[in-house]
Amino acid sequence: MNKKFWKSGDPFVWLTGVALMFSLLMIAGLLYLIAAKGLGFFWPADIAEIKLKDGNMMLGEITGHERIRGMGALDKDEVAIFRTQLKIGNRDLYGLDFKWVDDDQIVTTTYPKFAVVLERREWGNMFGFIKEVSGSGTIICTGNEECWPVLAGLIPQYTRIADEIKSIEKGAIGGINMKIEDLRLDIKGLRSEGASQEKISKVEAEIKEQESLYKEQEEKLSSLYQDFNKEKFVMTSIDGREKEMPVGAVVKAYRPNAMNWLQKIGLYASNVWAFVSEDPREANTEGGVFPAIFGTILMVFLMSIVVLPFGVLAALYLREYAKQGVLVRIVRICVNNLAGVPSIVFGVFAVGFFIYGLGSTMDGIFFKEALPNPTFGTGGILWASLTLALLTVPVVIVATEEGLAAVPKEIRDGSLALGATKFETTWKIVIPSAMPAILTGLILAIARATGEVAPLMITGVVKLAPQLPIDGYFPYMHLERKFMHLGFHIYDVGFQSPNVEAAKPMVFTTALLLILIVVALNMTAIIVRNRLRKKYTTSAV
Numbered sequence: 001m002n003k004k005f006w007k008s009g010d011p012f013v014w015l016t017g018v019a020l021m022f023s024l025l026m027i028a029g030l031l032y033l034i035a036a037k038g039l040g041f042f043w044p045a046d047i048a049e050i051k052l053k054d055g056n057m058m059l060g061e062i063t064g065h066e067r068i069r070g071m072g073a074l075d076k077d078e079v080a081i082f083r084t085q086l087k088i089g090n091r092d093l094y095g096l097d098f099k100w101v102d103d104d105q106i107v108t109t110t111y112p113k114f115a116v117v118l119e120r121r122e123w124g125n126m127f128g129f130i131k132e133v134s135g136s137g138t139i140i141c142t143g144n145e146e147c148w149p150v151l152a153g154l155i156p157q158y159t160r161i162a163d164e165i166k167s168i169e170k171g172a173i174g175g176i177n178m179k180i181e182d183l184r185l186d187i188k189g190l191r192s193e194g195a196s197q198e199k200i201s202k203v204e205a206e207i208k209e210q211e212s213l214y215k216e217q218e219e220k221l222s223s224l225y226q227d228f229n230k231e232k233f234v235m236t237s238i239d240g241r242e243k244e245m246p247v248g249a250v251v252k253a254y255r256p257n258a259m260n261w262l263q264k265i266g267l268y269a270s271n272v273w274a275f276v277s278e279d280p281r282e283a284n285t286e287g288g289v290f291p292a293i294f295g296t297i298l299m300v301f302l303m304s305i306v307v308l309p310f311g312v313l314a315a316l317y318l319r320e321y322a323k324q325g326v327l328v329r330i331v332r333i334c335v336n337n338l339a340g341v342p343s344i345v346f347g348v349f350a351v352g353f354f355i356y357g358l359g360s361t362m363d364g365i366f367f368k369e370a371l372p373n374p375t376f377g378t379g380g381i382l383w384a385s386l387t388l389a390l391l392t393v394p395v396v397i398v399a400t401e402e403g404l405a406a407v408p409k410e411i412r413d414g415s416l417a418l419g420a421t422k423f424e425t426t427w428k429i430v431i432p433s434a435m436p437a438i439l440t441g442l443i444l445a446i447a448r449a450t451g452e453v454a455p456l457m458i459t460g461v462v463k464l465a466p467q468l469p470i471d472g473y474f475p476y477m478h479l480e481r482k483f484m485h486l487g488f489h490i491y492d493v494g495f496q497s498p499n500v501e502a503a504k505p506m507v508f509t510t511a512l513l514l515i516l517i518v519v520a521l522n523m524t525a526i527i528v529r530n531r532l533r534k535k536y537t538t539s540a541v
Helices: 002-007 010-042 144-193 197-228 261-277 290-321 326-338 343-366 381-406 409-417 422-451 454-458 486-495 500-535
Strands: 048-052 057-068 081-087 098-102 106-110 116-120 125-135 138-142 231-236 242-246 250-254
Touching (some): 010 261, 010 500, 057 098, 125 144, 125 242, 144 197, 144 231, 261 500, 290 381, 290 422, 343 381, 343 454, 381 422, 381 454, 409 422, 422 500
Antiparallel strands (some): 048 106, 057 081, 081 098, 116 125, 125 231
């Protein structure tokens, strides 16, 4: 009976089921941990006022509570001691954002209804009470309650001014600087070619015209900066310290203890939108991650454009045209081995071949005027995308070959018997039938490429990119530019940030966002694959 039980295979069925269950539980646990740590970052938590035994007062957001051990770690009668972590903000006053307090030192914990939270462009959050608001040397109001509606009404006005300043700096002035630099390179090229002074003078006149436009924008920018610092206010911390700052320094102000659930949900949604649509601040520990989202998606898109045709063509040759033998088997072994090569090796190869080889050659042929400053002879999103295409092409080749092998031989023979050529059979019959497998390879390639960081660190990714690879200036797509990436952003914030405690929530939030992007990209490809699978039911994949 016992032997029959083992020979029946039921134990192995149970074993595989249990393994699947544990795998799903681990994945669910990981996603829950990331989501719980990340999504709570945007919630406007209440602000606590803590009074200590020594008479000191603290105001901030309670962010942690844990048990600590006393001096006698091995004593069984040891009394448990707990401590509370408080985000006190006011980094410019205290020099730190977070502080631990032993629970036995706390006398009272209250939640003042009208405590104000300021999200600032620099120095992080500030917790306290408004003392006064002034403008042009005149005090507009005094007291927390009287000044709150005044400050809340001024912040949107200064936000619009800040947006206009950013538009001029990155838009108008940035575009003028690009045009002036291009014109200067044109003059350098004309002189090297021995062009007439008349042609050079025309370009110089264009430069003067652009410089006059630059001065106009500079004057407008100077006027905006004066308006930006026009009205100021004074904040008072819980321990009586005062801080004066311009209203323009504040991104957002709110009083969480006085907000109801509906208002908090609205602010939560606003914070989430700001995270995915704004640029980072404070060494990437605050603000948004839009440049990293844009760079990640654009890099994956460029990688897919390259890896799909090359991987499919290589697989077609190996399966449909190459004479099967020892050489083809060796090539297949090499392709399979390439899939297991560490990604940093591909990065080192890309630096030597793409950047120092192709990039420097392109600079010498097409961008001689810009030398010795490299254009393509340095890291950029093009070389990073090609590196990941090289990294993932073995996956596409293997998946495509399996799909081609699954197409029934009878279909090929029937097509050839009806008078179709080898190319027509391959193009109109074989490839469409193998398309689900091809897209499966692309899905795997996208999943791996999106999370890769090591090769990107030496082929073009940076901590903060001043300009996006795509903008409104010719040639509109600037593939030579460096870019930001969500994976590198996680590494930078998690391991290179000077403010570790403030960076923790950003790490989990960015990781969750990266997972969602990978899922979205994969789901798009899966939907397309499933539709093709229904269309070509003859495919065995």
